[in-house]
Amino acid sequence: MNIVVVGTGYVGLVTGVALAHVGHRVTCVDVDEEKVNRMRQGISPIYEPGIEQFMKENMEANRLFFTTDGASAYREADVIYIAVGTPENEDGSANLTYIDQAVKHIASSVMKDVIVVTKSTVPVGTNHEMQRMFQQLAPHVRIDVVSNPEFLREGSALYDTFHGDRIVIGADDERAAAVVADIHRPFGIPIFQTDIRSAEMIKYASNAFLATKISFINEIANICEKVGADIEQVAAGMGMDERIGSSFLRAGIGYGGSCFPKDTKALAKIAANIDHDFELLKAVIEVNNKQQRKLIEKAKKRFGHIQGKKIALLGLSFKPNTDDMREAASLVIARELVAEQAIVVAYDPIAMNKARAVLPKEVIYASHVEEALKDADAAMILTEWDEFRQLDLSVYVKQMKTPIIFDGRNCYALEDVKKYAIEYYSIGRRAIK
Numbered sequence: 545m546n547i548v549v550v551g552t553g554y555v556g557l558v559t560g561v562a563l564a565h566v567g568h569r570v571t572c573v574d575v576d577e578e579k580v581n582r583m584r585q586g587i588s589p590i591y592e593p594g595i596e597q598f599m600k601e602n603m604e605a606n607r608l609f610f611t612t613d614g615a616s617a618y619r620e621a622d623v624i625y626i627a628v629g630t631p632e633n634e635d636g637s638a639n640l641t642y643i644d645q646a647v648k649h650i651a652s653s654v655m656k657d658v659i660v661v662t663k664s665t666v667p668v669g670t671n672h673e674m675q676r677m678f679q680q681l682a683p684h685v686r687i688d689v690v691s692n693p694e695f696l697r698e699g700s701a702l703y704d705t706f707h708g709d710r711i712v713i714g715a716d717d718e719r720a721a722a723v724v725a726d727i728h729r730p731f732g733i734p735i736f737q738t739d740i741r742s743a744e745m746i747k748y749a750s751n752a753f754l755a756t757k758i759s760f761i762n763e764i765a766n767i768c769e770k771v772g773a774d775i776e777q778v779a780a781g782m783g784m785d786e787r788i789g790s791s792f793l794r795a796g797i798g799y800g801g802s803c804f805p806k807d808t809k810a811l812a813k814i815a816a817n818i819d820h821d822f823e824l825l826k827a828v829i830e831v832n833n834k835q836q837r838k839l840i841e842k843a844k845k846r847f848g849h850i851q852g853k854k855i856a857l858l859g860l861s862f863k864p865n866t867d868d869m870r871e872a873a874s875l876v877i878a879r880e881l882v883a884e885q886a887i888v889v890a891y892d893p894i895a896m897n898k899a900r901a902v903l904p905k906e907v908i909y910a911s912h913v914e915e916a917l918k919d920a921d922a923a924m925i926l927t928e929w930d931e932f933r934q935l936d937l938s939v940y941v942k943q944m945k946t947p948i949i950f951d952g953r954n955c956y957a958l959e960d961v962k963k964y965a966i967e968y969y970s971i972g973r974r975a976i977k
């Protein structure tokens with residue numbers, strides 16, 4: 545099977561590598577020449593554990609190729625996966641410019657029948673619109689569009705691709721669905737076949753539901769703080785109920801990343817477009833916006849004002865094991881701290897380069913944790929990297945001017961913190977003073 549993947553971001557590159565790994569011949573196309581040149585040398589444009597080893601193995605086995613020449617690749621393809629970005633428009637709706645460009649390029653290039661599989665997250669109705677465009681722009685060939693939404697998480701993308709809970713295939717044409725099912729069969733993951741619109745909706749509903757779980761537990765955490773309960777205990781006790789499930793009950797400073805924020809807004813917009821006011825989802829979004837500012841509130845309450853205070857930010861990416869800064873809580877927090885004229889010293893094990901491009905220019909970067917903490921009035925933990933979770937707590941005491949920690953990810957057990965002269969404010973747990 546000759547497979548082409550369009551777009552080599554988190555989804556496209558991982559999809560391409562994984563499909564090559566199970567034996568398909570895969571060509572990954574991207575418009576970004578520099579990215580393609582680097583990938584040809586085995587360098588991944590994204591930080592993702594294990595990806596470069598997989599790239600290397602499959603390139604050496606002559607199963608994985610990278611090119612900017614989409615037209616030639618599409619001409620040879622049996623199946624084309626579209627994995628271009630679908631970022632958000634200013635009004636919250638999904639921006640389908642890249643999808644549109646990819647469809648037009650494919651339509652003008654293909655000369656034989658082909659199946660086009662949409663991996664990008666797209667609003668309900670988009671795949672049918674793509675099908676309509678193909679019929680109009682490439683009437684000389686048969687192009688079947690199949691929806692195959694992606695559920696991988698950044699930081700564990702390869703693992704998720706090989707161990708996912710389900711592969712969703714939405715198709716109008718049984719033959720096309722069967723071809724896509726066969727391509728994915730080597731992964732040994734349950735395949736759920738459905739119609740195209742339901743497949744599109746499954747993706748948005750899944751992300752919105754997970755975001756809802758996070759905002760729900762964060763609200764419970766906020767109440768816990770005021771009634772003297774402990775969110776870690778509450779989440780553990782709730783999670784034992786199989787109907788609730790223990791995952792996605794980690795309270796913190798809210799969800800970020802390239803998908804939950806944009807997909808929740810896009811779903812609210814999809815609902816609004818058909819005159820449905822999705823009140824629950826709008827509240828989930830609002831709760832998250834507030835939650836991202838929780839540590840600032842706590843710091844202001846503790847210090848009165850934070851002007852001139854030296855604050856160490858530990859962790860900048862939206863979650864551990866990725867360098868992705870999209871919609872990271874650190875953006876909101878760093879901007880606000882700088883606006884309040886605090887001195888911000890930041891450290892992240894992986895995301896520092898990407899952070900430099902998006903955080904305010906006033907932010908100072910430290911090359912290790914100790915340097916960030918040196919003489920700081922307070923530390924704010926924004927991402928639960930193992931490096932912070934495993935940090936000897938005495939480091940805070942030794943390095944900081946005043947060892948005051950605002951932990952947005954509940955990295956430490958209260959019992960452990962109590963052994964040190966540390967003032968500790970976390971989420972949904974009592975403060976240690």
Ligand SMILES: NC(=O)C1=CN([C@@H]2O[C@H](COP(=O)(O)OP(=O)(O)OC[C@H]3O[C@@H](n4cnc5c(N)ncnc54)[C@H](O)[C@@H]3O)[C@@H](O)[C@H]2O)C=CC1
Pocket residue numbers: 550551552553554555556573574575576579614627628629630642645646649663664665666694695696697698802803
């Ligand atoms: N990042 C994630 O963890 C997940 C993302 N998704 C969805 O997958 C889609 C892709 O997301 P990411 O991989 O994060 O995007 P990304 O922004 O990291 O990468 C997209 C890539 O597509 C390339 N591109 C754009 N137009 C192109 C064209 N016409 N031809 C060839 N290449 C083109 C860009 O240069 C870029 O390299 C989005 O719809 C997203 O919502 C779904 C599940 C997980």
Ligand SMILES: O=C(O)[C@H]1O[C@H](OP(=O)(O)OP(=O)(O)OC[C@H]2O[C@@H](n3ccc(=O)[nH]c3=O)[C@H](O)[C@@H]2O)[C@H](O)[C@@H](O)[C@@H]1O
Pocket residue numbers: 665694695696697698699751754758791792793794795796797798799800801802803804862863
């Ligand atoms: O559509 C997507 O792009 C992807 O979005 C998420 O994956 P991802 O954004 O990579 O990361 P998650 O692990 O889901 O975390 C998202 C955010 O929620 C936060 N989170 C997660 C879990 C939790 O219990 N609490 C919590 O605050 C994380 O810190 C992070 O900021 C989904 O988990 C994937 O299934 C989906 O494919």
